[in-house]
Amino acid sequence: MEGVLHVLPAHVEELLRRVVLDPASTCLVADTFFVWPATLARALGVPYVSFWTEPALIFALYYHMDLLAEHGHFKCKEPRKDTITYIPGVPAIEPHELMSYLQETDTTSVVHRIIFKAFEEARGADYVLCNTVEELEPSTIAALRAEKPFYAVGPIFPAGFARSTVATSMWAESDCSHWLDEQPPGSVLYISFGSYAHVTKQELHVIAGGVLASGTRFLWVMRPDIVSSDDPNPLPEGFMAASAGRGLVVPWCCQVEVLSHTALGGFLTHCGWNSVLESVWAGVPMLCFPLLTDQFTNRRLIVREWRVGMPIGDRGAVFEDEVRARIEGIMSGKEGEELREAVKKVRATLEAATAHGGSSQQSFDEFVDELTRR
Template sequence: MDSKPHVMCIPFPAQGHINSLLKLAKLLHSNGFIITFVHNKSTHSRILKSSGDSSLHDSHDFYIQTMEVDEGEIVPFSLATYDNMRLIAFRSLMSKLNDPSSSVPPVTCIISDFVFSFAYEAAAEFQLPHVTFSSLGAFSFMSFLHFKQLIEQGLIPLKSEGDLTNGYLDTPIDWIPGMKNIHLKDLPSFVRTTDPNDLALNFMIHIFQKVFQTSAIIINTFDDLEGTVLQAMAEMLPPIYTVGPLSLFSDHGSSFWKEDMNCLEWLDGKLPKSVIYVNFGSIAVLTKEQLTEFAWGLVDSEHDFLWIIRQGLVKGDQESDVVLPEEILREMNGRGLITSWCQQEKVLSHPSIAGFLTHNGWNSTLESISAGLPMLCWPYYADQQTNCHYVCKEWGMGMEIEHDVKREKVTSLIKELMGGEKGKEMKEKALEWKECAFRAIKEDGSSSLNLDKLVKELLQRRDAI
């Protein structure tokens, strides 16, 4: 029987979560591991339909398995039901994998997305070590860890809807270890509720109380970027392995939408550092008014832009392509290209791209840092507010657009990024952070050394991390 360790990787079924864990799985596979990568059946079908990605088919020692789970809403109606539903599906899958007639060795370790609290019980039930994978950055991870204390101190839930606009969100939060200059508004968006029974808030508290039970935590980040909070986390959590940016280690990914390769040809015809790239990710939803304000802001900037407008980006348009008003399309006059999806890492590394107008999802933020690009930040949800704060206030490579977006502000920030003094400073900072990111993945870099350490631990100790 093959003596290789067999790692089961279970991502949360959202594109950013899947892609980052898939990159890690491919890295482990290249280091001698057998990998079983687990999708929801519906998620796997969707990815295959959109891309036919060969990396999502079984290959030598890399296997794709699916679990029959009805996801429903991202935040489930009942945490107990949610965990139990997945645990039942997981037991069925493990019975299949552990069948004596199987030619694949038994699973020796589970690596699951931090969202999946059921995996802790599953690992214990099957007497397997469990590792938590974080597709969040370390600052966001630490913020979530302290949601319970925010409630205990009476800071959340908010007393009324008025607290969203009366300055209450500017309340300093100066007691989270490793995090300076933070205010309530800079924490993940789930704090912005008046309901003590808010599902999302309580879901995250539930999840992050579980992480103390794991054997180790893997984070897609690098030490230079989030060193202060990583040091603080190391004093309170199981061993932490920073192995990012994963996008620089591996180009393996998958897509929920068919990728348009023609946009790269369009970029080939543009001058160096002349194009703004716009993408709000796979989850954000804009109103038609917000879409229109962004559109006019881009057009009025008089700079070229590539804008990803996926199906479902605009509220109420989930089943059809978004169409901008004719007046805006006329004004674009060849300076803008709109498409439904693209290979983002290739776009960001294209020499014509000057900056990234982004929702600040962690993958997008890290990919922009890796490409050395300044950002215009419009955070939408979850950890994106925290990422935006650090990009703009601490790392010096971004400027924020208010949630109530106005075309004049979009235009002025684009012009500042492209030709202003602040824009120049941001570009310099972005290049400095790019150097740090590449230094981390070099042979003697912090992330490479952590990856080596993780591999050795998994190879040498099959029964624990």
């Protein structure tokens, strides 16, 4: 992580300098957490555009870390546990719904240094582009716009996302299509915890027990390092034999292709923002098991605000009976039917935003117009 602060800039700054000095270049767009491009943009006299890849809610919480600290919810030995009601544009939020780095009492880590520097630069950015949709976070976006030029331009998917399979990770993919083709519509629970987060062996065994007890068909992405690179076979002994005929475990797969398959009925996810958007786009309700950083706050959007998913466990406290009950509820219960109806509505909102004349299209056009008028 230190490399983000000190090593990477030295390797790419000269290349960026040449690109930005090209007469055709009008601005420098960089991920908010890449903290050094803002300095380069200022030095070269071009607008700096902070590209925020997560929801506006999370941007707002990081943006107002000073308020959280002032009120005793952050940067103190014993943070307050009462509801947070004072962040502009953010509905009342519980401390356990904050991003994991805002729940920690030690704020001296390199990750915290990156976060603090990133939002120091974000405050000075000329513009912010955000991978969200205005209709899904209206009050938060309005409050941020009162602070600075803030444009909701999501959902941002790779070109051809809705029409073809697009690799979104460097992990080698397994072809699951033939197995999925053999399963009844809406019968398969897809389980994946993303490309880098880890779970404990105990958590994995509890979830595996719940999956078995539910009797549900499943497709489980089991990265070789999901627990540790020293433990390539972390599933409980006998799990594969007990689930034979109704489950498939693979090291990685094309998530977009899987979520879009008619066999899918639910997604047990770590709540990474890309996974959330992909699941909504595919019309698949979610079971939420966040592991770190923004995922706890994303769960709040999924469960409390959009009502397109249900929670499982909370920060290390997960129980087999709960996992089983949640799986049964989303796959065959009334809760699942209600979630599927809700996710259709949110999907329609995403589609409308990206269509011609939609809010995200208009927001991006406004950004371009503002940029070209400078």
